[in-house]
Amino acid sequence: MSTDLLEQVSGHFNYWMAVILMMVGLYVVLSRHNLIKKLVGLNIFQTSVFILYVSMGKIHGGIAPIYVEGVTEQPVFSNPVPHVLMLTAIVVGIATTALGLSLVVLIKKTFNTIEEDEIQASLDKKRRKP
Amino acid sequence: MKNQAIYREVAKLMMPFILMFAMYVQFHGDFGPGGGFQAGVILAVVYILYALVFGLGNARHVTPMTILRFMLAFGVLLYAGVGMVTMFMGGQFLDYNVLSHDPAHGQHLGVFLVELGVGISVAAAMITIFFVFSGQEH
Amino acid sequence: MTAHLPVLQVVLPLMAAPLCVVIRQLTLVRLFSLVVTGTAFLISATLLYQVNTAGPISYAIGNWPAPYGIEYRIDLLNAVLLFIISLIGFLVLIYSKNSIAREITQNRLYLFHSLYLLCMTGLLGMVITGDVFNLFVFLEITALSSYALIAMGGGRLGNPQALYAAFRYLILGTLGGTFYIIGVGLMYMMTGALNMADLARLLPSVFDTTTIQAALGFLVVGITLKMALFPLHMWQAAAYARAPSTVSSFLAATATKVAVYVQLRMIFTVFGQIPLFRDTPLDEILIVLALSSMIIGSLSAVYQKDMRRMLAFSSLAQIGYIVLGIGLNNATALSASIVHLFNHALMKSALFMALGAVFMSTHSVKRGAMRGLGRNMPITMAAFVVAGLSLIGVPLTSGFISKWLLVQGALESGMWPVALMILVSSLLSIIYIWKVVEAAYFKKPKRALPKARDPGPTMWVPMWILAAASIWFGVDAGTTVGIANKVAETLLGGVPQ
Numbered sequence A: 001m002s003t004d005l006l007e008q009v010s011g012h013f014n015y016w017m018a019v020i021l022m023m024v025g026l027y028v029v030l031s032r033h034n035l036i037k038k039l040v041g042l043n044i045f046q047t048s049v050f051i052l053y054v055s056m057g058k059i060h061g062g063i064a065p066i067y068v069e070g071v072t073e074q075p076v077f078s079n080p081v082p083h084v085l086m087l088t089a090i091v092v093g094i095a096t097t098a099l100g101l102s103l104v105v106l107i108k109k110t111f112n113t114i115e116e117d118e119i120q121a122s123l124d125k126k127r128r129k130p
Numbered sequence B: 001m002k003n004q005a006i007y008r009e010v011a012k013l014m015m016p017f018i019l020m021f022a023m024y025v026q027f028h029g030d031f032g033p034g035g036g037f038q039a040g041v042i043l044a045v046v047y048i049l050y051a052l053v054f055g056l057g058n059a060r061h062v063t064p065m066t067i068l069r070f071m072l073a074f075g076v077l078l079y080a081g082v083g084m085v086t087m088f089m090g091g092q093f094l095d096y097n098v099l100s101h102d103p104a105h106g107q108h109l110g111v112f113l114v115e116l117g118v119g120i121s122v123a124a125a126m127i128t129i130f131f132v133f134s135g136q137e138h
Numbered sequence C: 001m002t003a004h005l006p007v008l009q010v011v012l013p014l015m016a017a018p019l020c021v022v023i024r025q026l027t028l029v030r031l032f033s034l035v036v037t038g039t040a041f042l043i044s045a046t047l048l049y050q051v052n053t054a055g056p057i058s059y060a061i062g063n064w065p066a067p068y069g070i071e072y073r074i075d076l077l078n079a080v081l082l083f084i085i086s087l088i089g090f091l092v093l094i095y096s097k098n099s100i101a102r103e104i105t106q107n108r109l110y111l112f113h114s115l116y117l118l119c120m121t122g123l124l125g126m127v128i129t130g131d132v133f134n135l136f137v138f139l140e141i142t143a144l145s146s147y148a149l150i151a152m153g154g155g156r157l158g159n160p161q162a163l164y165a166a167f168r169y170l171i172l173g174t175l176g177g178t179f180y181i182i183g184v185g186l187m188y189m190m191t192g193a194l195n196m197a198d199l200a201r202l203l204p205s206v207f208d209t210t211t212i213q214a215a216l217g218f219l220v221v222g223i224t225l226k227m228a229l230f231p232l233h234m235w236q237a238a239a240y241a242r243a244p245s246t247v248s249s250f251l252a253a254t255a256t257k258v259a260v261y262v263q264l265r266m267i268f269t270v271f272g273q274i275p276l277f278r279d280t281p282l283d284e285i286l287i288v289l290a291l292s293s294m295i296i297g298s299l300s301a302v303y304q305k306d307m308r309r310m311l312a313f314s315s316l317a318q319i320g321y322i323v324l325g326i327g328l329n330n331a332t333a334l335s336a337s338i339v340h341l342f343n344h345a346l347m348k349s350a351l352f353m354a355l356g357a358v359f360m361s362t363h364s365v366k367r368g369a370m371r372g373l374g375r376n377m378p379i380t381m382a383a384f385v386v387a388g389l390s391l392i393g394v395p396l397t398s399g400f401i402s403k404w405l406l407v408q409g410a411l412e413s414g415m416w417p418v419a420l421m422i423l424v425s426s427l428l429s430i431i432y433i434w435k436v437v438e439a440a441y442f443k444k445p446k447r448a449l450p451k452a453r454d455p456g457p458t459m460w461v462p463m464w465i466l467a468a469a470s471i472w473f474g475v476d477a478g479t480t481v482g483i484a485n486k487v488a489e490t491l492l493g494g495v496p497q
Helices: A002-011 A013-031 A035-056 A081-111 A116-128 B005-027 B036-054 B056-062 B065-088 B103-134 C002-023 C026-054 C076-103 C106-128 C132-154 C161-191 C196-206 C210-226 C234-242 C245-270 C282-302 C307-328 C331-362 C378-392 C398-412 C416-442 C457-475 C478-493
Strands: C057-060 C071-074
Touching (some): A002 A013, A013 A035, A035 C161, A081 A116, A081 B103, A081 C161, B005 B036, B036 B056, B036 B103, B056 B103, B065 B103, B065 C002, C002 C026, C002 C106, C026 C057, C026 C106, C071 C076, C071 C106, C076 C245, C076 C457, C106 C132, C106 C245, C132 C161, C132 C234, C132 C245, C161 C210, C161 C234, C196 C210, C196 C245, C210 C282, C234 C245, C234 C307, C245 C307, C245 C331, C245 C478, C282 C416, C307 C331, C307 C416, C331 C398, C331 C457, C378 C398, C378 C416, C378 C457, C398 C416, C398 C457, C398 C478
Antiparallel strands (some): C057 C071
């Protein structure tokens, strides 16, 4: 039983790491009230997905898939498709972070705070006034 | 940091090499690892380094916002434009084979142009993001 | 050139978006984007005609054949969605001129057009593509441009809530998108496929693994967040209420509908070979969530004083009807869903357009501010009433057709309490629409209305086209129901399209 468990942990090490990062990220997004921290959490969450994808493309002993002319026996290649997919996802992540940060900058300018509860309070005050 | 002689000299020394490396990653991308995304980011690093060492004002002077905005649009248009050209030459959208008599050459040319478009757009986008955020007054 | 129409549908607005940034001159940008959206509309109409007469179209990008390259595949379902998106996109853009001039900072107006076209590109791309990862890319294009569009509401009128609403939408939307991509990754892990038809072929043999079941869970949760179904609807009300009127009329009509489309695609095409509703509790989950959305959405709508928030909550209820049709799992209910997808897009867009016109002349969308508007703005308020009646489901409006079919579908499944809930939710919608009608027609304004007048024809013509369409498709429902029946049959047939 215990060796079984050990195998579970070591054999799927990459997935465990992805899951842990995923949970950490999600927790930070949901629990923090600071907008920047929320964005950081979101980034960790997305990074876990990159790890999930990239590690699933790895083959033991596989090398970068570059075709070499003249070699009769081509070696084992790792799957390049997940890498390509993640390249796109990373770009999406950068765009999201940049947009999120610029929104935070604007929020800071208008509300003079980046704490969610303070923003909410100032919105409530505004709603009650008129 | 304008008055730190060592920073300035080292930055000056490094910038051509970073630029060269960006070009290598861009144009060697068809044969080895590399491509427009990575090259664009490395190219943007040169500008960011320049802005950090020589001041934001100078960096903005080198690449005005209007040029960046144009580059941003131009990259996307180059990419999609290649697709349109292949379509007018009788292939499917982004079917590089029709670009040249030899399909292999066509693929080569197509990937080259498309990656160039990606590189230009990504570089412009990264520099724009840096400029916009660093331009905030405190 | 007709062979290239599927790709032109997406590439035209995609290329037009950066061109708007290059042109910058406002009149030219506006003219140019009108031409592009108009062309996109014509293309989608042609595609709908072609698909309806000659069957599905497949287009291989870069001439790489289907399982290896990205394939654009159009069957009747996505042809209908393409038609809705480009129709609404075109009409809303005509409508936008005066509205955005009032609500968005002058020097950002050219950016508005660019983002609008980009958002439309994303929606069209999500619908047209036959590749699950390509769908994610378009999903994020849509999402990013719509966050920016919503944030633009913070510009001219000093509406800082728009920024906060956009930020919250960004956080939740990105979570939804990432959930989707995790699901795709898990499916790729087991099958090595990203093409929808290919996945449909490969999934049944591995469906009993936890990996695929987890993938299904991630996909459903991610997409549910995107379509703002209860309990994941929190972002919607604030986003639609704070965005510029033009943006809410476009997004409310299209964005959530496209998410519903993705849900349909996943359930009936990608997992089409697997009897999901028999082997998993997915149908019960969908029905429960849909019923809660209907009741909670309608109830919340009754208590809203801000009319745009009211419409956003009513959207929650309407999405509930659509999802209910999916969960009931019979042909009648499913075709009710598809009809409602179409009808609701028309009427919700018309309602938001009317509120945009009200906002322009009274600078408020509170119910109190709408007192006596029936006399001052007869054209606008009449359009609001017509679309509102359709929202309730009064006979001879398009809303009646879809609800009638849905009730039939519920009875076919032997679920009469569900049919009762549909009626309750409809009664609630009478209350919230009536409150507006009462304020506009039967109450005297508190003080003399400041010259509130109907907007110019660029605004009321698109509004009335949509309002009239919701009458037209209520009287002559043959076309819509016919197409929806065909779609429902193919979807339930489980044959990968």
